[in-house]
Amino acid sequence: MRESWANPADGPAGPSAGPAAGSDLHLDLGGPGGLRACLMRALRDAVRTGRLAPGTRLPSSRSLAADLGVARNTVADAYAELVAEGWLTARQGSGTRVAPRAEPAAPTDPSGARPAAQRRSPRPSAPARTPPRVLHDLRSGRPDVSAFPRAAWLTSARRALTAAPSAALGYDDPRGRPELRRALAGYLSRARGVRADPERIVVCAGFVRGLALLGEVLGTTVAVESYGLWIHRDLLARAGARTVPLPVDGRGADVSALYGAGARAALLTPAHQYPTGVPLHHDRRTAVVDWARATGAVVLEDDYDGEFRYDRRPVGVLQDLDPERVVYLGTTSKSLVPGLRLGWMVVPEALLGPVLAVRRETAETCGVLDQLTLADFLDSGAYDRHVRAMRLRYRRRRDQLVAALAEHAPAVRVTGIAAGLHAVLELPPGAEEPVLEAARRAGVALEGLARFRHPAAAPAPGPGRDALVVGYGTPPEHGFSPAVEALCAVLRGALGRPVRG
């Protein structure tokens, strides 16, 4: 796989780089800014560290673009700017090469931000403080974006936009396009058992906009699972809703603690607790609905990865127990891609009026083109086909991860893997911070469980307090095995090599 055409130091392929067929140029493309900025940072880095020696000829923009899976212009622009900056030279017939003197003098803006294109005069940059490199992204909460079914999506887009009445292109109904609400109602009732009336569905620009909307409408104390995404806690607080933590144990959120918590709403992830991975125990499902009925509260059901269940029958939704007491929220961020920004809520009758009133006041709706496309994508069965294929892919990855950890890091206990796109790796006491630090140094992006804990919550009893949350869905296919290897190497190094029996 590694044909030697230059004299780079070895380095693992970054998550977006892929194996560079025919070129041994491994680049990591993590970090902030556009892809061009990342590529430029990576090339400067390679030159600065000597991985690319002065005079080395770089691949043509066409072939490097093909290797990296990026647009040719991206590479061409990056090359051109680095020539302007003095890192590279370009001569007709001689291609693009590393400049003879690779240590330019003046400091560069450490953020890497470049002023407008007219200031292209050569401006050599001194070695900047290198931000930590991400070579393997194993953070949770995101799918394999390289698997987005582009051709199928474009087919739906063409069909949907061709058939759409002109009226669909104007200012939208605050609930969103009826075509999408009908398609969602059909899909959700069939695939998740949701009681879905199109007239009670509200399309949101992602789960976060739905949650913010509910936070504003409820404007009260919301109980949240003591382990959960910090973004959601912060969102609710911004929207005027105080959050109180609910303990989470081996049976999910301890809903008995809701009594006396003073909450008028509870935000739960019943199918697959995020991030601990535990499904909400059956008794607690009925108990939380009883609580809502008894107190006039509502449950917010975040069904973020409900389609991805591997080992047994899918867990039906909580909302089915009482659609008038449960708001069902779903998203395409995990089943398709986060960049699509399409989610939905199925809203109890009593909340629908207030929710729509806020939407009318803010005039906030979602782009209709993607709504219409998603409706077609759902109706045509393309969504089902994609989810089925991804379920297989993620299950294989889960199995591969589990096997690798069993071999290389037997001190780690893997949990929460009956479903979803992430696993919890329980560590020996005190190991979370050292492992995270080792991972950072090795370029492996990881999250520890501590980060998910509600600031007001005591660490959970029972399951290990020290743990990692590993998103095995995140890397592209070609990057998954390297990521698992890197993770195992980090764990071996931090926890000690296993004793081979």
Next chain:
Amino acid sequence: MRESWANPADGPAGPSAGPAAGSDLHLDLGGPGGLRACLMRALRDAVRTGRLAPGTRLPSSRSLAADLGVARNTVADAYAELVAEGWLTARQGSGTRVAPRAEPAAPTDPSGARPAAQRRSPRPSAPARTPPRVLHDLRSGRPDVSAFPRAAWLTSARRALTAAPSAALGYDDPRGRPELRRALAGYLSRARGVRADPERIVVCAGFVRGLALLGEVLGTTVAVESYGLWIHRDLLARAGARTVPLPVDGRGADVSALYGAGARAALLTPAHQYPTGVPLHHDRRTAVVDWARATGAVVLEDDYDGEFRYDRRPVGVLQDLDPERVVYLGTTSKSLVPGLRLGWMVVPEALLGPVLAVRRETAETCGVLDQLTLADFLDSGAYDRHVRAMRLRYRRRRDQLVAALAEHAPAVRVTGIAAGLHAVLELPPGAEEPVLEAARRAGVALEGLARFRHPAAAPAPGPGRDALVVGYGTPPEHGFSPAVEALCAVLRGALGRPVRG
């Protein structure tokens, strides 16, 4: 044009119906709900009023769909539901006909909302309270959505999505896709003279989200033009910013009134005051920037229809006078379609940090697919071509409107027509309300100037206090002449016939 195949009462074609070639079935499709709901309402209405007599055979779903420019399924579904409701009958070989007994008994939900599809059991409906019918939509603030260049947009979508790196499909940069920001920077500087650095552009889900974001960041008193869109005033108030009115006269907003208004920001429409249509006088442009510099305030420049200027050279943007004191806001809602939900801000350096901080906390970004498509649409010149074509179309309409009013309603003075998609029709004193009422009865959707006035503002001196704001951009091509005729009929009726000299 009218072949008699049935015995309907005459009625003008609705804005979305179009001339029904080969069938004399005129239907108005305005009103809330999806297109199917509108079609069903229109058919029930036609049966109830006797326009369609019992036993009348309706056009096949295929041909009615072709006539109306809607999807065949829409018509087929509407027919099927009306058969279930008892209004129509369907018999093989006999087609779909109006049912023999057209006066069903039980009340229907006046909103027209239907429960989930499983409740399809025949449920005859009594004549409901008929909501006012909109036959001609002449409200301002919207373009001709039937002109959206669907094929060109799909071409860009295919190109953009095919070329996009996978990383573009993940959680977006809070500023939005760099591809779009670069394309916007190029377009805005070329077409509007904006000083546009891609790193200072923030893509928003429409102007309203940008304004809400600024309102939250500024969180202070914002001066707004005393005539303006009420949605914006309400949005700012929600975001924590009090609004105070600035008088508007023949030279635009009276910016001298900013001193002492206690405002730290001013929201203006300098190129084409909305709705009065006056450009901000040159002296006032420099004066408002002077005010911002002297007081440390910012000007928010709403360039909502800057591309559409007819009679003279386009007015350059205010932002060019001082990019550090002016936030430039633009949108695709008028140049493309409101349903796209893509707008942008070019933000002064000092505000960029706070704006991005809010975006990070709310995790609010726009769908990346449309962003990437718009970038390609801009870069390929398709946007320019479309705007050019629409400029011609809207200018022709403006000229037609002006000529028709000169002939049929010479008591009306037309202003604000050097640019944009709307005109102000000044009326004799006291005429605004009677004209609006006559328009409502005639099914012509119109806005009066009074609705735009800030609640705390005294009516403006100078230009007539009584006026209409007429959106000549709104109707589809085939519906424009009928709309103008209807408007003239309303004016003739309310203001009296002109004396022919």
